[in-house]
Amino acid sequence: DGGITQSPKYLFRKEGQNVTLSCEQNLNHDAMYWYRQDPGQGLRLIYYSQIVNDFQKGDIAEGYSVSREKKESFPLTVTSAQKNPTAFYLCASSVGAQETQYFGPGTRLLVL
């Protein structure tokens, strides 16, 4: 059955380490998004991609990087430059821009 998967569910990062969060969708959606949620706050957009091999910065892109080499996959790397990485990370996809976005189950990133 179709859907969006994120892995791992929990991820631990050591100081100075880069970590990569996986997001895969088999919905044949063109657009994919990465959001971050902090306690008591709404979701904030990190990066988005409307088509393969193209992506744009969102509101809080500093310290993050992405790639979109395949339509199904949109991995997010949290680099050592991100000073406050502890958060709940959510990936979403939509048929196209301005269409309803559907979310994956999320990855919780914790810093050791």
Next chain:
Amino acid sequence: DQQVKQNSPSLSVQEGRISILNCDYTNSMFDYFLWYKKYPAEGPTFLISISSIKDKNEDGRFTVFLNKSAKHLSLHIVPSQPGDSAVYFCAASGEFGSSNTGKLIFGQGTTLQVKP
């Protein structure tokens, strides 16, 4: 600058009664609004949406009302059920300049508790 605001952090209602969740926005360029429901440690689940050309959209127990002049939307849940207890986010999107990004701007969320 919070473009989408949910001013009530929490709401408690009795089972069977109506739940009304409110959301205000400031950007008149927003033309599509959505409500999501979220349980802890899970991704948001899409509930219902409304385009700015409408003022009401209904889907089962859920109805969203849009008042463009007041820049206000609300989600009505009737009748409320204990399983509706979750955090509810409103979100808005629009065409900003020449860029149709599909970017969603989220409110802070309202925690709904439905008591049996």
